[in-house]
Amino acid sequence: MSEYGESVIETNQLTKVYSGFMRPEVLAVDRLDLTVGRGEVFGLLGPNGSGKTTTTKLLLGLIFPTSGSATVLGKPAGDIEVKNNLGFLPEESYLYRFLNAEETLDFCGRIFGIPRPERKKRIDELIELVGLQDARKRALRGYSKGMSRRIGLAQALVNDPELIFLDEPTSGLDPIGRREVKQLIGRLKDLGKTVMLCTHLLPDVQDVCDRIAILHNGRLVEQGSLDELLMVKNQTQLTIDNLTESEQKKLVELLAEMGHDHPEIVHPYDTLSSLFMRIIESERERDRTRNQEEVDAAAS
Amino acid sequence: MPPQADRQHPSGRLDLVRSLHRLFTPSGWRRVAELAVLTTREAVRSRVLVGAVALMVVLGLGSLLWPQASDAGRVIVVQRLCYGGLTFFGLIVAAFVGGSALHRDIVTKRIYTLATKPLSRLEIVLGKTAGLILLLALFLFFGGLITYGVTRIAHLRKTFEGGSYELEVVASTARLETDDPTVEEERLILRQGQMLEAIGKTEDGYKARIAGRHTELAGTIPEDAVRLHERTLAPERVVGGRELGARARGQARWRVGELALAIGELARNETWVFDLPEEQEPVDEETIRTRIIVGHLRHEPVRGVDRTQHQPPRIQFEFFNPREEDPARASKVVDFVFSAREARRDPDEWPAYDYYYGIIALPRRLAADGVLAAEVTDLRPSYRPLGRVFVRGEKEPRWRAGPVRSSVLPEEQATFRTRFHVQARTGLDLLDYAAVTAIIRNPATGEQVERPIRLRHLTVSYVRFPSHLIDPNQGVEFVLTDIPDDAQIGYRADEPPVYLILEPDRFAATTVRSVALIFFQLSIFATIAVAASTVLSAPVAILFTLVVAMAGGIKDLLLEEMGRRALPAAATLQQMTPTEQAWYWIEYVYQQVLIWAAPGFSQFSSAEFINRQWTVPWSVVAIAVLIALGYSFVFFAFGYLFLSARELE
Ligand SMILES: Nc1ncnc2c1ncn2[C@@H]1O[C@H](COP(=O)(O)OP(=O)(O)O)[C@@H](O)[C@H]1O
Ligand SMILES: [Mg+2]
Numbered sequence: 001m002s003e004y005g006e007s008v009i010e011t012n013q014l015t016k017v018y019s020g021f022m023r024p025e026v027l028a029v030d031r032l033d034l035t036v037g038r039g040e041v042f043g044l045l046g047p048n049g050s051g052k053t054t055t056t057k058l059l060l061g062l063i064f065p066t067s068g069s070a071t072v073l074g075k076p077a078g079d080i081e082v083k084n085n086l087g088f089l090p091e092e093s094y095l096y097r098f099l100n101a102e103e104t105l106d107f108c109g110r111i112f113g114i115p116r117p118e119r120k121k122r123i124d125e126l127i128e129l130v131g132l133q134d135a136r137k138r139a140l141r142g143y144s145k146g147m148s149r150r151i152g153l154a155q156a157l158v159n160d161p162e163l164i165f166l167d168e169p170t171s172g173l174d175p176i177g178r179r180e181v182k183q184l185i186g187r188l189k190d191l192g193k194t195v196m197l198c199t200h201l202l203p204d205v206q207d208v209c210d211r212i213a214i215l216h217n218g219r220l221v222e223q224g225s226l227d228e229l230l231m232v233k234n235q236t237q238l239t240i241d242n243l244t245e246s247e248q249k250k251l252v253e254l255l256a257e258m259g260h261d262h263p264e265i266v267h268p269y270d271t272l273s274s275l276f277m278r279i280i281e282s283e284r285e286r287d288r289t290r291n292q293e294e295v296d297a298a299a300s
Numbered sequence: 301m302p303p304q305a306d307r308q309h310p311s312g313r314l315d316l317v318r319s320l321h322r323l324f325t326p327s328g329w330r331r332v333a334e335l336a337v338l339t340t341r342e343a344v345r346s347r348v349l350v351g352a353v354a355l356m357v358v359l360g361l362g363s364l365l366w367p368q369a370s371d372a373g374r375v376i377v378v379q380r381l382c383y384g385g386l387t388f389f390g391l392i393v394a395a396f397v398g399g400s401a402l403h404r405d406i407v408t409k410r411i412y413t414l415a416t417k418p419l420s421r422l423e424i425v426l427g428k429t430a431g432l433i434l435l436l437a438l439f440l441f442f443g444g445l446i447t448y449g450v451t452r453i454a455h456l457r458k459t460f461e462g463g464s465y466e467l468e469v470v471a472s473t474a475r476l477e478t479d480d481p482t483v484e485e486e487r488l489i490l491r492q493g494q495m496l497e498a499i500g501k502t503e504d505g506y507k508a509r510i511a512g513r514h515t516e517l518a519g520t521i522p523e524d525a526v527r528l529h530e531r532t533l534a535p536e537r538v539v540g541g542r543e544l545g546a547r548a549r550g551q552a553r554w555r556v557g558e559l560a561l562a563i564g565e566l567a568r569n570e571t572w573v574f575d576l577p578e579e580q581e582p583v584d585e586e587t588i589r590t591r592i593i594v595g596h597l598r599h600e601p602v603r604g605v606d607r608t609q610h611q612p613p614r615i616q617f618e619f620f621n622p623r624e625e626d627p628a629r630a631s632k633v634v635d636f637v638f639s640a641r642e643a644r645r646d647p648d649e650w651p652a653y654d655y656y657y658g659i660i661a662l663p664r665r666l667a668a669d670g671v672l673a674a675e676v677t678d679l680r681p682s683y684r685p686l687g688r689v690f691v692r693g694e695k696e697p698r699w700r701a702g703p704v705r706s707s708v709l710p711e712e713q714a715t716f717r718t719r720f721h722v723q724a725r726t727g728l729d730l731l732d733y734a735a736v737t738a739i740i741r742n743p744a745t746g747e748q749v750e751r752p753i754r755l756r757h758l759t760v761s762y763v764r765f766p767s768h769l770i771d772p773n774q775g776v777e778f779v780l781t782d783i784p785d786d787a788q789i790g791y792r793a794d795e796p797p798v799y800l801i802l803e804p805d806r807f808a809a810t811t812v813r814s815v816a817l818i819f820f821q822l823s824i825f826a827t828i829a830v831a832a833s834t835v836l837s838a839p840v841a842i843l844f845t846l847v848v849a850m851a852g853g854i855k856d857l858l859l860e861e862m863g864r865r866a867l868p869a870a871a872t873l874q875q876m877t878p879t880e881q882a883w884y885w886i887e888y889v890y891q892q893v894l895i896w897a898a899p900g901f902s903q904f905s906s907a908e909f910i911n912r913q914w915t916v917p918w919s920v921v922a923i924a925v926l927i928a929l930g931y932s933f934v935f936f937a938f939g940y941l942f943l944s945a946r947e948l949e
Contacts, residue, residue, distance in 0.1 A: 018949070060416050063947040080315070080322060083418040094409035096338065098345045110334045111417045113327050155413070 008163055008194045009036035013068035016054050028054040030218040041189050043205040044198045046215035052198035053091050056165050087161035091168050093152035097141035101132050101151050108158040126154040145172035167198045182208050202276055216283045319422035331419055332427045339431025343397050349438055352389045356443040359385040360450035378454040382447035390436055390822040391849050398829025399842035401428045411948050425939045432826040444815040452807055467496040467508050471525035478519030616678035619662055623669040634658035739779040742769040816921050820928035825849050827932040831939030
């Protein structure tokens with residue numbers, strides 16, 4: 001249970017090994033225990049290939065866990081009824097390219113059984129929301145990467161879902177698009193939706209996420225609220241608006257008088273980056289030493 | 301270390317019960333329909349439908365415009381090509397669209413759009429299949445229209461080269477116009493009901509011919525005095541080597557030093573009596589040498605294919621002197637040698653008449669009284685007994701037409717006709733006739749009607765059988781009474797048992813039903829293709845579908861229930877294991893049910909159903925639906941299982 005109340009996603013020792021005929025086995029998700037509470041924006045972070053997408057697919061029931069289990073909205077992962085309340089933006093937009101934006105959304109709306117007038121209204125809203133008014137009648141095969149992301153985002157929201165999975169939502173988007181997506185996520189949060197955000201782009205996360213989990217090689221290496229994780233207990237951070245050069249100098253002198261030499265002066269968003277880097281670096285270091293030990297053991 | 305893969309999945313991997321529960325709701329069907337429409341739409345937008353229909357247009361026009369030896373042949377070619385095209389292009393569409401349906405969605409990951417929506421995998425497979433079937437229905441709709449149009453046009457253009465038409469005089473009297481001044485006027489007057497052979501068409505009407513042994517009248521008859529009938533071939537004639545001439549001819553004449561017997565028609569247990577000419581040239585005192593000519597073996601091609609085997613006949617004769625009380629018989633087996641095919645203007649034109657000859661030596665005394673009788677005791681190839689009945693002096697000959705092809709039975713307007721002819725009646729001229737009464741009776745219900753008919757010498761007469769008097773299984777019974785003492789009346793059971801009168805609206809009916817049959821066959825292949833695409837990659841799935849289609853034979857997959865309807869013989873059963881026995885019984889009962897449900901089905905041959913002249917009965921279509929549903933269900937179940945177990949990586 002998270003501090004945000006009832007949990008929306010819960011995984012229990014969730015493990016996925018990709019295997020198959022003539023394929024090397026890949027351990028993509030390794031005994032993952034995740035909890036996402038209702039109304040949270042949850043960031044699933046990790047470098048490329050760390051298992052974010054795999055986790056999402058497991059939660060959506062597209063693939064089946066090798067061991068362990070997961071529940072989504074209180075039902076086992078992949079439950080059909082639950083999908084009425086899910087939205088999913090895949091890593092890349094895999095849509096029917098012969099349809100145009102309107103038709104795509106219309107098809108999705110029909111699948112959800114949304115009645116016609118409501119569907120029409122919703123399509124207009126969503127097209128407006130993702131800014132595709134000019135391209136609404138154009139077939140998706142002519143869309144640029146960013147436009148595809150936008151229509152992908154729109155189709156994920158057709159059914160006004162309770163829980164939304166966004167896999168790298170900002171990839172391929174221009175800076176304005178990114179900001180819009182972040183604003184959108186904020187708005188969804190305000191509406192009480194739960195958002196599962198998979199990304200390796202840290203600035204995205206820091207602005208919008210309530211809680212994060214960091215994956216590395218399929219293992220969960222950190223999980224917690226952003227504040228909690230970023231708080232360094234024996235350090236204090238001051239956040240001051242519009243601090244000038246001279247004021248900053250004075251402040252350092254003042255601190256030096258108090259005995260606090262060499263305070264670190266950073267911009268806030270860098271903090272997550274450094275946290276992330278720190279964690280990943282230490283994980284890699286640990287892997288290296290472990291590998292070295294194995295090599296040594298093998299050698300002796 | 302990865303944890304041990306214990307392969308224990310959480311619930312719901314194969315969530316069949318819930319999926320079914322969801323499917324059988326209005327919203328479930330609606331979701332399937334949406335997906336079906338999407339699938340069809342994709343194929344339509346990628347111009348699959350337009351392409352296939354365009355090919356049908358090209359095929360139809362091509363077959364229509366391509367030079368043909370005869371117009372009659374053109375109809376055949378057009379029909380075969382169009383129905384063949386519908387089946388073939390339909391199969392290609394089913395294989396290619398179906399074979400890539402799910403696989404392509406999975407590799408391009410478009411399936412995420414579906415699988416993350418509240419669509420169960422059951423609904424996904426069903427929707428994809430239904431979409432493909434919808435696409436095929438559209439294709440067959442347009443293709444069927446083209447087929448209908450093209451065959452119709454070809455039929456309109458057809459002339460009478462093939463000689464497969466007959467004219468029935470429908471006016472109370474009609475006159476045959478001829479340039480021949482030697483023909484007596486009264487012979488040119490034709491009465492209602494009389495049949496003539498149509499040999500062409502001119503502006504003045506039909507060119508017609510009445511052919512008898514001694515007479516042949518040709519002339520023109522006004523179009524409005526007659527009705528045109530198209531002759532159909534009996535289905536049994538499709539089989540090779542069973543074709544035999546329908547014209548009786550027996551005569552004996554001298555060739556140089558030989559007695560030549562020309563026999564035009566053969567049947568087991570039939571005896572031919574030949575009058576021998578006075579001046580015989582014996583080989584020696586004891587023996588005469590006879591050259592026997594078997595002529596007029598008529599081969600009729602079926603739908604442009606010569607299926608007869610040109611196997612020279614081997615005939616066992618028993619020769620005897622018919623004037624003797626208890627005659628001595630000489631049994632001879634004659635192997636005949638191909639002699640000639642009657643010269644025709646066009647060597648490919650049918651029917652063709654082949655002559656075979658054989659030479660035998662016979663004891664002279666057999667022919668002592670100037671007559672020689674020859675009984676045919678065995679025949680090879682095993683020509684079907686002609687079933688001719690010649691009656692002399694019997695007052696009430698009684699025949700029963702066997703089970704009738706029910707293809708035309710259910711229709712009110714369908715009427716059967718069969719032919720009679722007076723075999724020999726001394727003194728009868730073409731216009732002379734024997735007035736007899738025919739009683740036509742339904743053997744099942746006993747209902748009957750009486751018809752006065754006039755049988756003309758050497759002229760085929762027709763009797764109409766109202767369809768309500770024909771029982772589909774027991775056929776029809778008819779009795780001739782009031783036969784004059786000197787008349788011999790022959791009835792031929794081997795003639796096409798019915799002459800199907802082709803009303804123009806049969807075109808539509810036949811096209812619709814044939815296309816329906818093609819549709820149900822194709823829907824089987826559609827399900828196979830979609831099911832294959834859940835587990836195989838697109839090229840493999842396509843190939844798989846095509847191989848199944850070719851190996852199974854497009855029609856045979858549907859029709860393999862045919863032709864195994866024998867009651868299990870005790871000896872056969874004894875050799876079987878209990879399981880085999882059980883299967884045998886199941887199959888037997890299944891076939892009996894089929895036959896019971898659709899009497900026409902047992903006569904339904906796969907080669908036949910594209911024959912426009914044989915209208916497929918609805919009962920056969922209904923059976924085809926059931927079989928198609930059965931097969932489709934099995935393949936669909938496989939598809940569902942495969943996709944359910946599949947990870948959409
Ligand atoms: N279909 C697959 N088959 C085999 N290995 C896979 C497959 N998909 C992903 N992987 C592997 O699993 C690991 C996790 O992948 P993924 O979940 O896509 O990472 P992320 O989304 O975090 O970048 C990677 O090592 C990747 O190579
Ligand atoms: Mg990913």
